[in-house]
Amino acid sequence: MSSLGTSRPMTGLPRWARLTATALLVVAVVSLPLNASPFVNLQLSIVLATAVALLGLDVLTGWTGQVSLGQSAFYGIGAYAVAVCTARGWPLLVGLAVTVLIAGLVGAIIAIPAVRLRGYALSMVTLALPVVAVPLAKRLDGLTGGSPGLATRTVSAPEWSGLDNDQWRFLVIALISAAVFLLVRNVLKGRHGRALATIRSSEVLATAMGIPVQRYKVGAFVVAAACGGVGGGLYVVAVQFISPETLIVTFSISLLAVLVIGGLRSTLGPLLGAAFYVLVPNVTGAVDAGQSYLLYGLCVLLVMFLLPGGLASAVHRVLAGAARVLPGSRPAVPDLPSQHPIPAPPLPEREVR
Amino acid sequence: MLLFYQVLDGLVSGSIYAALALAIVLAYRATGVINFAQGQMAVFSAYLAWSLTTIGLPVWLAIAGALLLSVVVGAFLERVVMRRFESAEPLVGIVVSIGLFISVNGLVSLIWGTSLTQFPAVFPAGSIELGDVGITYVALGTVVVLLLVIAALQLLFMRTRLGLGFRAVAVNPESSSLSGLPVGLLLMTGWGLAAALGALAGTLVAPALYLQPGMMDMVLIYALAAAVLGGLDSPFGAVVAAWLIGVVENLAGTFIPAIGNDLKIAVPLVLMCLVLFFRPQGLFGRVEVERV
Numbered sequence: 001m002s003s004l005g006t007s008r009p010m011t012g013l014p015r016w017a018r019l020t021a022t023a024l025l026v027v028a029v030v031s032l033p034l035n036a037s038p039f040v041n042l043q044l045s046i047v048l049a050t051a052v053a054l055l056g057l058d059v060l061t062g063w064t065g066q067v068s069l070g071q072s073a074f075y076g077i078g079a080y081a082v083a084v085c086t087a088r089g090w091p092l093l094v095g096l097a098v099t100v101l102i103a104g105l106v107g108a109i110i111a112i113p114a115v116r117l118r119g120y121a122l123s124m125v126t127l128a129l130p131v132v133a134v135p136l137a138k139r140l141d142g143l144t145g146g147s148p149g150l151a152t153r154t155v156s157a158p159e160w161s162g163l164d165n166d167q168w169r170f171l172v173i174a175l176i177s178a179a180v181f182l183l184v185r186n187v188l189k190g191r192h193g194r195a196l197a198t199i200r201s202s203e204v205l206a207t208a209m210g211i212p213v214q215r216y217k218v219g220a221f222v223v224a225a226a227c228g229g230v231g232g233g234l235y236v237v238a239v240q241f242i243s244p245e246t247l248i249v250t251f252s253i254s255l256l257a258v259l260v261i262g263g264l265r266s267t268l269g270p271l272l273g274a275a276f277y278v279l280v281p282n283v284t285g286a287v288d289a290g291q292s293y294l295l296y297g298l299c300v301l302l303v304m305f306l307l308p309g310g311l312a313s314a315v316h317r318v319l320a321g322a323a324r325v326l327p328g329s330r331p332a333v334p335d336l337p338s339q340h341p342i343p344a345p346p347l348p349e350r351e352v353r
Numbered sequence: 354m355l356l357f358y359q360v361l362d363g364l365v366s367g368s369i370y371a372a373l374a375l376a377i378v379l380a381y382r383a384t385g386v387i388n389f390a391q392g393q394m395a396v397f398s399a400y401l402a403w404s405l406t407t408i409g410l411p412v413w414l415a416i417a418g419a420l421l422l423s424v425v426v427g428a429f430l431e432r433v434v435m436r437r438f439e440s441a442e443p444l445v446g447i448v449v450s451i452g453l454f455i456s457v458n459g460l461v462s463l464i465w466g467t468s469l470t471q472f473p474a475v476f477p478a479g480s481i482e483l484g485d486v487g488i489t490y491v492a493l494g495t496v497v498v499l500l501l502v503i504a505a506l507q508l509l510f511m512r513t514r515l516g517l518g519f520r521a522v523a524v525n526p527e528s529s530s531l532s533g534l535p536v537g538l539l540l541m542t543g544w545g546l547a548a549a550l551g552a553l554a555g556t557l558v559a560p561a562l563y564l565q566p567g568m569m570d571m572v573l574i575y576a577l578a579a580a581v582l583g584g585l586d587s588p589f590g591a592v593v594a595a596w597l598i599g600v601v602e603n604l605a606g607t608f609i610p611a612i613g614n615d616l617k618i619a620v621p622l623v624l625m626c627l628v629l630f631f632r633p634q635g636l637f638g639r640v641e642v643e644r645v
């Protein structure tokens with residue numbers, strides 16, 4: 001089914017290699033915060049929070065082909081929901097449940113008009129979300145704290161763990177992110193993923209095949225919104241603060257950009273994209289603080305020039321190479337997704353006047 | 354009387370949105386990509402014009418010079434950056450234009466700094482009295498300049514061989530190429546013209562806003578909304594939509610107290626959503642026909 005764009009990085013590897021890699025990853029994630037400074041833990045936590053939001057955007061944009069510029073609004077909904085709930089002393093999981101409910105509901109409401117639209121019209125409608133969300137967040141200052149923002153204590157390390165707060169928060173965020181990634185990945189693995197991929201390549205074809213196109217598109221919107229919300233909630237867990245400036249339009253636009261930079265339709269893509277978004281400005285800032293923004297923009301262009309399939313495509317290529325060499329591999333799959341991008345949706349026929 | 358002034362104000366800001374929306378539509382018709390960097394390129398051009406005034410050129414000459422330089426910059430960016438991605442997924446084109454947006458923003462900050470810079474007035478101060486209403490020269494000039502631009506574009510597209518070439522390439526690049534049109538050159542010129550229009554928007558808005566790297570960000574949102582609302586491939590639609598957006602926003606902000614100044618941007622966007630709901634192709638766009 002790889003021709004439909006399911007690109008899981010380790011599919012080609014033998015079983016033992018996959019298990020070892022997964023185990024190594026888990027050990028790395030758990031031991032990472034123990035040796036890192038609070039700043040590094042904070043940065044890594046934000047990477048994971050951003051990755052969850054990107055994962056949702058990938059379902060909508062990468063898988064279903066609906067280009068959305070509104071993800072930062074859902075990120076904001078989640079961030080405020082978690083901030084408000086935890087500020088009232090409710091447990092984090094309640095806050096996240098509220099987030100999923102509200103963000104999912106808003107996503108469903110937005111989806112109803114949006115599923116009628118295609119391409120750029122849809123992008124513009126979704127772009128309206130953060131544009132409206134920022135002044136709204138400032139207006140509802142009883143709830144959101146207005147322009148100055150809202151500070152809260154989300155989770156603290158329990159006594160028995162012997163961990164610092166930043167370490168504990170990173171682990172909590174990593175656990176929740178992993179759960180969301182597994183959930184979404186498994187939903188996309190089967191017929192739902194294939195249905196979305198078919199809708200992306202041609203809605204007419206999908207309808208002809210009996211796929212309930214509208215229902216899937218609304219579903220993709222809801223998943224994107226809920227993941228965006230959880231991502232924002234995790235951001236608040238890490239940063240303990242949220243202000244309206246977090247949801248600005250440029251953040252939405254950046255999310256879309258780093259999703260493509262990370263790589264569409266790949267489990268690794270959102271992670272790599274989030275890492276790019278959070279970490280590259282640190283690097284360019286260190287190189288030259290005055291030119292940080294210029295260097296960041298050039299990095300974006302550079303990645304698109306060298307790896308139009310995103311950073312994940314490079315990793316996929318390496319892993320595909322490894323799969324050929326390692327003992328116990330299945331015979332090489334001829335059409336690896338990284339070398340076989342999904343064909344772009346057919347260009348609209350243009351009327352000749 | 355308040356109503357009249359508010360409509361006029363709306364038309365003036367609408368004209369500036371229209372200039373940038375026209376730029377977006379032109380670039381879209383040439384290369385099929387919505388150029389998110391269009392506003393940032395306009396900022397770059399406005400700074401260029403400002404630099405030309407600092408070496409002693411009168412402001413009108415400086416703007417003309419900046420427009421010409423912008424044509425070169427736009428053509429250069431199309432050839433060197435955008436060309437590679439025109440056959441890729443549309444999403445890739447969007448992201449490349451976002452990369453351009455960030456890079457040009459960084460470049461502007463690098464060359465001219467991020468502090469506010471005063472741009473010299475383009476139109477004389479004061480106003481022209483017509484009966485008991487006064488229209489400022491700025492308002493009048495902005496609208497008139499836009500009307501001239503529309504007339505010039507109309508002439509260019511409908512009465513010249515170059516315009517015919519543009520239209521041919523927009524409809525079908527492959528056939529145009531087979532009939533011997535220099536497609537690459539036309540694409541570059543399309544982007545060059547778009548950059549010049551953006552430069553016009555930038556220099557028209559600069560005296561009111563002060564020059565700063567982010568000065569076109571909000572204008573870009575309005576212009577994008579206008580371009581999409583107008584139908585994306587219709588220059589006429591973009592202008593009408595931009596005026597509509599300018600006027601509706603101003604009236605709603607003034608006469609509906611609950612909306613006020615901070616939420617008035619929501620009004621044209623909600624209007625856009627409503628229109629698109631009933632006419633997904635925009636006000637003047639063509640219906641897309643999908644071949645299975």
